[in-house]
Amino acid sequence: xxxxxxxxxxxxxxxxxxxxxxxxxxxxxxxxxGDIFLSLLKVLILPLILVSIYAALARGVDLxxxxxxTLGFYLLTSAFAxxxxxxxxxxxxxxxAPGLLDLEPMANGGEVFGAGFSLEQLITNLVPSNxxxxxxxxNILHIVVLAIFAALAARGLQPQPRTLLADGADAFNALLMRxxxxxxxxxxxxxxxxVYASLAEMDWAGVLALQPFVxxxxxxxxxxxLLFLPTLLWLGSGRHPWRFFIQVRAALxxxxxxxxxxATYPVSKQTLEQNAGVSSGTTSFTLPLGATLNMDGSAxxxxxxxxxxxxxxxxxxxxxxxxxxxxLTMASSAGTAGIPGGGIAxxxxxxxxxxxxxxxLALYLVVDRFFDYPITALNVWGDLVVAAxxxxxxxxxxxxxxxx
Numbered sequence: 001x002x003x004x005x006x007x008x009x010x011x012x013x014x015x016x017x018x019x020x021x022x023x024x025x026x027x028x029x030x031x032x033x034g035d036i037f038l039s040l041l042k043v044l045i046l047p048l049i050l051v052s053i054y055a056a057l058a059r060g061v062d063l064x065x066x067x068x069x070t071l072g073f074y075l076l077t078s079a080f081a082x083x084x085x086x087x088x089x090x091x092x093x094x095x096x097a098p099g100l101l102d103l104e105p106m107a108n109g110g111e112v113f114g115a116g117f118s119l120e121q122l123i124t125n126l127v128p129s130n131x132x133x134x135x136x137x138x139n140i141l142h143i144v145v146l147a148i149f150a151a152l153a154a155r156g157l158q159p160q161p162r163t164l165l166a167d168g169a170d171a172f173n174a175l176l177m178r179x180x181x182x183x184x185x186x187x188x189x190x191x192x193x194x195v196y197a198s199l200a201e202m203d204w205a206g207v208l209a210l211q212p213f214v215x216x217x218x219x220x221x222x223x224x225x226l227l228f229l230p231t232l233l234w235l236g237s238g239r240h241p242w243r244f245f246i247q248v249r250a251a252l253x254x255x256x257x258x259x260x261x262x263a264t265y266p267v268s269k270q271t272l273e274q275n276a277g278v279s280s281g282t283t284s285f286t287l288p289l290g291a292t293l294n295m296d297g298s299a300x301x302x303x304x305x306x307x308x309x310x311x312x313x314x315x316x317x318x319x320x321x322x323x324x325x326x327x328l329t330m331a332s333s334a335g336t337a338g339i340p341g342g343g344i345a346x347x348x349x350x351x352x353x354x355x356x357x358x359x360x361l362a363l364y365l366v367v368d369r370f371f372d373y374p375i376t377a378l379n380v381w382g383d384l385v386v387a388a389x390x391x392x393x394x395x396x397x398x399x400x401x402x403x404x
Contacts (some may be wrong), residue, residue: 012188013253016195024200027146031197034257037190040183041263046135048176048266050147052284055169057151058162063285066390070286073236073386074294080228081382083325085220085300089307090317092216140262141292180266187250187267191257198259198373210367213308217371220300225378229296229385236389247275248384255380258374261291264380272387282391290383299379301371309356309363 020027057063128134135143154162190387230241232334245252258264268287272278310317 011241012191013195013257015188016192017199019192019196020199027197028083028122030193032193034190034192034194034197037183037186038194038258038260041258041266042260044176044180044183045140045185045203045262046143046267048173048180048269049140049143049284049288051173051176052171052269052280053144053147053288054151054154055173056168056281056284057148058154058166058169063152065147066282066285069390070386073389074290077229077232077296077382077386078294078299081220081224081296081300082303084223084228085303086307088216088220088300089304091196092212092304093308093311140265140288144288144292176266177270180270184250184267184270187254191253194257197398210308211306216304216308217301217375220304221297221374221378223295224300225381229382233385233388237391239388243396244385244388246278248272251380251384256373256377259376261376261379261383264376265291268380268387270386276388278387278391281389286387286390287383290379290386294382294386295377295379296382301375303366305364309351312363313356 054056128139128145131142134146154165157165169262233239233241233244248268248271251264251271254267255261255264265287269283272283272287307317
């Protein structure tokens with residue numbers, strides 16, 4: 001990625017915001033450009049994940065070390081997001097009067113926790129049963145599982161076919177990265193169109209109707225993005241947080257514009273490798289998992305939203321119940337495609353768990369239209385930080401090279 005693309009991607013984001021403020025009526029004429037850009041990004045996601053993971057693991061990358069560090073950091077960051085979101089949700093929701101919005105009351109008279117959590121549903125989300133169905137649904141986690149399975153099986157092959165398969169995966173990966181580089185040359189136009197169309201149609205009045213909720217999410221997100229993750233990055237890898245942010249800002253701008261952690265994956269991979277010096281083996285493994293399993297922003301945002309929903313319905317949620325809500329939400333989200341609006345099905349499940357009527361999805365859809373974008377950027381920021389932390393043994397040489 002050239003310096004022109006790095007600087008023009010945030011510029012496209014700013015241009016989209018400016019156009020939405022000055023001329024919202026014109027969004028209908030250019031929105032299709034953003035749709036095309038997003039569709040082309042999505043085309044590259046699954047094949048890039050499949051071949052990059054296979055190429056890295058088939059050549060002997062230490063899966064135990066890489067997997068252990070990745071999952072460990074993901075659990076740490078998600079746990080912090082869950083706790084901070086729950087605490088702030090409980091604090092800010094105290095001033096919200098039940099019945100503030102015209103929604104139905106609790107279906108079970110205020111009793112929290114209705115239906116139980118389905119372990120079978122979690123296993124189904126984690127383990128693929130049909131390759132073509134997984135590809136059609138854009139299920140990233142299924143592709144990760146299949147790629148790991150294939151790469152580990154390839155280690156038992158004879159040297160000649162094993163090398164042939166790995167070389168073929170490397171060649172295909174190089175082709176996909178070349179296609180990505182060509183697409184990113186048009187990123188400022190696509191991002192500007194996406195942001196323009198999204199902001200022009202935003203229901204700002206509906207979002208501002210719940211100001212305590214807005215403040216709770218904003219404070220929790222700022223705490224996580226500006227304090228916890230930078231501190232963890234500095235202590236765990238020695239990288240300067242602001243310098244690292246500058247190196248990966250194109251990926252964050254793409255996440256903020258597309259509201260899709262999956263669509264941002266190719267940009268995240270390229271910026272980490274070319275600008276931050278993170279190895280391809282690390283990015284190929286950590287980023288696909290992060291796009292489905294590491295939902296820092298979603299954890300704090302959805303926990304706050306569920307607590308506010310219960311408060312509006314007249315139900316008291318204890319701290320322990322709030323933490324349980326977050327843990328179950330994180331578990332049920334495993335395997336959910338990282339696409340805009342991908343949390344709707346998960347939110348419907350959690351409403352059943354709380355005993356809230358499905359009409360409360362209307363509130364979710366109103367606020368999610370706005371928060372989906374910054375929360376996705378926070379999810380991606382967490383993925384980028386974890387990738388740098390997992391790659392920490394390779395970081396000193398990379399930083400020395402970047403600083404020279």
